[in-house]
Amino acid sequence: MSMIAAFYGGKSILITGATGFLGKVLMEKLFRTSPDLKVIYILVRPKEGQTLQQRVIQILDSKLFEKVKEVCPNVHEKIRPISADLNQNDFAISKEDLQELLSHTNIVFHCAATVRFDDHLRHAVQLNVTATQQLLLMASQMPKLEAFIHISTAFSNCNLKHIDEVVYPCPVEPKKIIDSMEWLDDAIIDEITPKLIGDRPNTYTYTKALGEVVVQQEGGNLNIAIVRPSIMGATWQEPFPGWVDNLNGPSGLIIAAGKGFLRSIRATPMAVADLIPADTVVNLTLAVGWYTAVHRPKSTLVYHCTSGNLNPCNWGKMGLQVLATFEKIPFERAFRRPNADFTTNNITTHYWNAVSHRAPAIIYDFYLRLTGRKPRMTKLMNRLLRTLSMLEYFINRSWEWSTYNTEMLMSELSPEDQRVFNFDIRQLNWLEYIENYVLGVKKYLLKEDMAGIPEAKQHLKRLRNIHYLFNTALFLIAWRLLIARSQVARNVWFFIVSFCYKFLSYFRASSTLKV
Ligand SMILES: CCCCCCCCCCCCCCCCCCCCCC(=O)SCCNC(=O)CCNC(=O)[C@H](O)C(C)(C)COP(=O)(O)OP(=O)(O)OC[C@H]1O[C@@H](n2cnc3c(N)ncnc32)[C@H](O)[C@@H]1OP(=O)(O)O
Numbered sequence: 054m055s056m057i058a059a060f061y062g063g064k065s066i067l068i069t070g071a072t073g074f075l076g077k078v079l080m081e082k083l084f085r086t087s088p089d090l091k092v093i094y095i096l097v098r099p100k101e102g103q104t105l106q107q108r109v110i111q112i113l114d115s116k117l118f119e120k121v122k123e124v125c126p127n128v129h130e131k132i133r134p135i136s137a138d139l140n141q142n143d144f145a146i147s148k149e150d151l152q153e154l155l156s157h158t159n160i161v162f163h164c165a166a167t168v169r170f171d172d173h174l175r176h177a178v179q180l181n182v183t184a185t186q187q188l189l190l191m192a193s194q195m196p197k198l199e200a201f202i203h204i205s206t207a208f209s210n211c212n213l214k215h216i217d218e219v220v221y222p223c224p225v226e227p228k229k230i231i232d233s234m235e236w237l238d239d240a241i242i243d244e245i246t247p248k249l250i251g252d253r254p255n256t257y258t259y260t261k262a263l264g265e266v267v268v269q270q271e272g273g274n275l276n277i278a279i280v281r282p283s284i285m286g287a288t289w290q291e292p293f294p295g296w297v298d299n300l301n302g303p304s305g306l307i308i309a310a311g312k313g314f315l316r317s318i319r320a321t322p323m324a325v326a327d328l329i330p331a332d333t334v335v336n337l338t339l340a341v342g343w344y345t346a347v348h349r350p351k352s353t354l355v356y357h358c359t360s361g362n363l364n365p366c367n368w369g370k371m372g373l374q375v376l377a378t379f380e381k382i383p384f385e386r387a388f389r390r391p392n393a394d395f396t397t398n399n400i401t402t403h404y405w406n407a408v409s410h411r412a413p414a415i416i417y418d419f420y421l422r423l424t425g426r427k428p429r430m431t432k433l434m435n436r437l438l439r440t441l442s443m444l445e446y447f448i449n450r451s452w453e454w455s456t457y458n459t460e461m462l463m464s465e466l467s468p469e470d471q472r473v474f475n476f477d478i479r480q481l482n483w484l485e486y487i488e489n490y491v492l493g494v495k496k497y498l499l500k501e502d503m504a505g506i507p508e509a510k511q512h513l514k515r516l517r518n519i520h521y522l523f524n525t526a527l528f529l530i531a532w533r534l535l536i537a538r539s540q541v542a543r544n545v546w547f548f549i550v551s552f553c554y555k556f557l558s559y560f561r562a563s564s565t566l567k568v
């Protein structure tokens with residue numbers, strides 16, 4: 054019997070960010086392994102045109118929850134959505150809902166965050182820092198609370214090369230940042246943002262670091278732990294391989310490469326691609342929840358959920374495997390044949406961006422205009438280039454994360470728990486994982502049918518022929534222009550033609566002699 058699964062039985066659990074990528078996989082695993090849990094409260098912000106219940110139904114109707122419905126048929130009754138907006142004071146939760154949360158919650162998993170790299174500092178602080186502070190305040194009023202698990206990111210201290218499982222202090226105290234966001238206007242915030250984030254690449258990593266400091270400083274007597282996943286990718290094993298439902302991390306780029314938009318990417322092939330499957334993050338998080346509640350460590354423990362130090366894979370290997378998978382499992386209606394490559398310096402990056410990204414987009418838009426349609430490719434390409442520039446920081450560096458706490462936790466688990474809540478990344482086979490990831494992107498993100506693969510292959514063949522034709526035409530035009538302008542080119546041309554003619558005449562003559 055799994056001790057962790059038994060621990061969550063009968064518990065009331067609060068999850069923030071349950072409608073996000075991690076939150077859904079977390080809920081799924083909880084219901085599947087502990088179907089006798091009491092209730093999962095989820096803080097959901099109202100969305101235009103959708104009631105809370107409709108949002109929940111949409112989640113439960115997805116393929117991710119198919120197995121859950123078998124083991125926990127009354128799963129609908131066990132999810133209690135609570136209307137809440139983490140951008141608002143007190144989350145705009147009604148008094149009755151708040152009372153229910155405060156009096157029943159046993160465990161909190163705080164997953165909600167803004168994960169956009171370019172978010173305005175005010176908004177990023179509100180969600181990743183102030184909301185965390187408010188949630189801690191709420192948690193401190195929960196008499197039955199056993200553990201508070203905060204999800205951060207392994208990149209919160211990406212300005213360091215070696216990162217330990219500790220909370221690092223920030224030069225400016227989070228409280229001061231929170232206060233200043235209340236009275237500074239946007240223009241001033243824009244001006245001071247680069248100074249505040251310092252050598253971090255964006256507001257996301259900066260505010261996640263501030264969030265950790267808040268957790269440490271304001272956790273009071275709560276049993277708190279921080280989990281730091283690296284780059285979260287599709288599921289590895291559970292509930293099935295390859296499940297993914299958003300474009301963050303590599304998923305968006307896999308689509309861009311598979312559809313033929315992405316031709317080159319500035320990356321260091323030998324840099325470690327610290328990907329971690331979402332189900333591994335969930336298994337570790339649930340094990341951390343159990344350990345924190347049952348063993349009550351004296352201080353706030355930080356757990357790195359990374360792959361680089363135990364089972365490293367680099368971007369070069371990953372890129373090649375992604376491309377190899379496209380041969381077997383192509384995406385439908387590609388713009389060009391998938392054929393991306395890495396560039397390693399500014400000059401080649403600018404060159405390939407002009408030749409392989411911008412020029413085809415302009416030509417295609419010209420064709421769209423000629424055929425009376427609205428041009429859209431240049432806009433899409435500009436967005437892709439912007440995305441690439443934001444991700445570049447992470448694909449041109451390697452980090453070392455120590456994993457003492459994570460390894461300690463693994464050794465604390467019973468063999469059954471090590472199996473059911475497996476977060477031993479050493480067992481992951483990267484080639485198999487990446488292939489399933491690409492397949493998952495095709496099935497669950499692009500919603501493409503496997504039956505369409507033969508047609509997709511035909512389409513790629515057509516694109517290859519168009520590519521050859523286009524290149525031949527381009528070469529002939531260039532050559533013709535050169536001949537018209539240069540005597541040397543003309544001489545070379547006549548020399549080649551007369552050489553070929555003599556060569557052919559010689560063969561014709563020798564074959565006639567033999568007869
Ligand atoms: C041999 C070569 C082979 C090549 C093979 C190639 C594959 C193998 C190589 C793989 C290398 C992987 C590197 C991963 C590094 C991750 C590091 C993470 C580290 C930290 C991890 C964390 O701790 S945590 C969360 C991570 N947090 C994000 O990862 C958010 C990013 N994101 C944004 O910060 C905003 O998205 C941003 C971008 C500002 C746009 O912002 P924006 O306002 O311009 O636009 P929007 O967001 O509205 O999106 C506008 C359109 O871009 C689409 N799109 C959105 N994201 C996209 C994305 N990642 N890739 C593509 N497309 C994306 C979207 O779907 C829209 O498309 P559409 O318009 O058609 O719907």
Ligand SMILES: NC(=O)C1=CN([C@@H]2O[C@H](COP(=O)(O)OP(=O)(O)OC[C@H]3O[C@@H](n4cnc5c(N)ncnc54)[C@H](OP(=O)(O)O)[C@@H]3O)[C@@H](O)[C@H]2O)C=CC1
Binds near residue numbers: 070072075164
């Ligand atoms: N994805 C990754 O690669 C990594 C993620 N992480 C961390 O994991 C956690 C989860 O990330 P992930 O699942 O990928 O992120 P998602 O963007 O998929 O999910 C974010 C969640 O936060 C919710 N949320 C955002 N703003 C508000 C708000 N104002 N009020 C209420 N809820 C809000 C979203 O709700 P809604 O559905 O309404 O938008 C959504 O449920 C985050 O803390 C992130 O920092 C760490 C490392 C890597």
